Amino acid sequence: xxxxxxxxxxxxxxxxxxxxxxxxxxxxxxxxxxxxxxxxxxxxxxxxxxxxxxxxxxxxxxxxxxxxxxxxxxxxxxxxxxxxxxxxxxxxxxxxxxxxxxxxxxxxxxxxxxxxxxxxxxxxxxxxxxxxxxxxxxxxxxxxxxxxxxxxxxxxxxxxxxxxxxxxxxxxxxxxxxxxxxxxxxxxxxxxxxxxxxxxxxxxxxxxxxxxxxxxxxxxxxxxxxxxxxxxxxxxxxxxxx
Amino acid sequence: xxxxxxxxxxxxxxxxxxxxxxxxxxxxxxxxxxxxxxxxxxxxxxxxxxxxxxxxxxxxxxxxxxxxxxxxxxxxxxxxxxxxxxxxxxxxxxxxxxxxxxxxxxxxxxxxxxxxxxxxxxxxxxxxxxxxxxxxxxxxxxxxxxxxxxxxxxxxxxxxxxxxxxxxxxxxxxxxxxxxxxxxxxxxxxxxxxxxxxxxxxxxxxxxxxxxxxxxxxxxx
Numbered sequence: 001x002x003x004x005x006x007x008x009x010x011x012x013x014x015x016x017x018x019x020x021x022x023x024x025x026x027x028x029x030x031x032x033x034x035x036x037x038x039x040x041x042x043x044x045x046x047x048x049x050x051x052x053x054x055x056x057x058x059x060x061x062x063x064x065x066x067x068x069x070x071x072x073x074x075x076x077x078x079x080x081x082x083x084x085x086x087x088x089x090x091x092x093x094x095x096x097x098x099x100x101x102x103x104x105x106x107x108x109x110x111x112x113x114x115x116x117x118x119x120x121x122x123x124x125x126x127x128x129x130x131x132x133x134x135x136x137x138x139x140x141x142x143x144x145x146x147x148x149x150x151x152x153x154x155x156x157x158x159x160x161x162x163x164x165x166x167x168x169x170x171x172x173x174x175x176x177x178x179x180x181x182x183x184x185x186x187x188x189x190x191x192x193x194x195x196x197x198x199x200x201x202x203x204x205x206x207x208x209x210x211x212x213x214x215x216x217x218x219x220x221x222x223x224x225x226x227x228x229x230x231x232x233x234x235x236x237x238x239x240x241x242x
Numbered sequence: 243x244x245x246x247x248x249x250x251x252x253x254x255x256x257x258x259x260x261x262x263x264x265x266x267x268x269x270x271x272x273x274x275x276x277x278x279x280x281x282x283x284x285x286x287x288x289x290x291x292x293x294x295x296x297x298x299x300x301x302x303x304x305x306x307x308x309x310x311x312x313x314x315x316x317x318x319x320x321x322x323x324x325x326x327x328x329x330x331x332x333x334x335x336x337x338x339x340x341x342x343x344x345x346x347x348x349x350x351x352x353x354x355x356x357x358x359x360x361x362x363x364x365x366x367x368x369x370x371x372x373x374x375x376x377x378x379x380x381x382x383x384x385x386x387x388x389x390x391x392x393x394x395x396x397x398x399x400x401x402x403x404x405x406x407x408x409x410x411x412x413x414x415x416x417x418x419x420x421x422x423x424x425x426x427x428x429x430x431x432x433x434x435x436x437x438x439x440x441x442x443x444x445x446x447x448x449x450x451x452x453x454x455x456x457x458x459x460x461x462x463x
Contacts, residue, residue, distance in 0.1 A: 144393060156460040178421065
């Protein structure tokens with residue numbers, strides 16, 4: 001989903017590409033999402049989890065996207081930092097709230113699933129904890145970008161933070177796993193067990209594609225909005241000077 | 243080299259003397275450590291269970307408190323521009339700033355940490371390891387914290403922003419240090435926790451200054 005930077009780094013080309021690509025991805029996302037939800041809700045109940053297995057179709061793709069969007073954010077930040085490209089900076093700014101949204105969705109749906117299955121809204125499992133910290137890093141990124149008035153400075157400072165976070169995320173992930181294995185023997189989260197049967201796997205993959213496509217669409221729309229906002233500000237500045 | 247030494251002396255003196263320095267850090271540390279039993283209850287067995295963790299988290303918070311003047315001071319009075327223009331690489335300047343911060347506040351906090359932990363009910367035999375963990379962890383806190391302090395230069399509500407940026411980065415050192423102490427208290431092998439803490443501190447010392455220097459240059463353009 002990362003658009004080929006060389007081709008799209010020209011803002012004009014990007015705008016004419018995203019003009020039709022954004023709605024196209026949106027339509028694909030709606031189609032795949034409806035199909036995935038339909039298959040997900042007509043799938044038989046799981047012999048252990050019962051009806052709550054359906055939360056997985058909402059939850060697992062959100063967790064995947066939470067990490068995928070951070071990768072997009074880090075790549076865009078790297079490009080904006082090294083090549084000082086305006087569009088890359090706009091892409092980073094546009095990706096962060098979407099990533100925070102997916103992470104939040106993953107946390108909330110995970111909590112809703114955990115209550116009937118584990119008997120607790122929240123457990124300090126390694127995976128849950130590292131997703132929570134990913135959410136905090138997204139919040140820090142958004143807060144830093146919002147707190148600096150000068151837009152170029154805000155962009156570069158938050159790009160540095162995104163890369164620092166990208167270096168730290170694997171360390172945080174492994175440290176949390178180390179912490180968890182140190183404190184308790186067996187994890188609460190049973191690793192899926194045997195391979196998932198196709199009745200569950202097909203809707204899950206459909207939903208994952210739908211989420212990715214929805215992210216692509218929303219990301220393009222938000223980048224377009226960012227470009228338009230900057231153009232409007234530049235025009236207002238020109239008008240004020242004239 | 244002599245320039246770096248002069249800079250280190252300046253940074254340590256500023257961190258020590260201006261704005262309270264170690265006194266404020268240790269005072270804050272003692273205050274947080276005092277609030278713990280007030281919130282949890284005075285029963286020794288209940289306190290002893292959380293003593294190490296509480297002392298360790300309070301240490302992370304106290305290191306956080308000292309960060310807001312690290313770059314802000316020089317940014318406000320223009321000394322940072324001089325440092326950027328000097329022949330000493332800015333990365334080295336940033337590393338020296340964090341080192342001075344560590345000497346002036348990290349080391350006194352490391353001395354205070356065993357006292358606080360034992361007052362909360364930890365086994366006195368743990369004191370050397372607590373001191374060592376606090377010393378090494380303080381280095382990691384200073385160098386990762388410096389990134390947050392440099393990034394929030396020129397931002398509104400910089401102090402609060404620094405905390406929001408830095409706390410997720412404090413996760414690995416808090417886990418490694420707490421893990422080493424916990425393992426030692428439980429009679430388990432604790433060396434791996436200390437080694438990982440040292441590794442994180444070393445990585446922070448090596449990579450942190452690059453990010454800090456980038457952030458300082460950005461704030462001054």
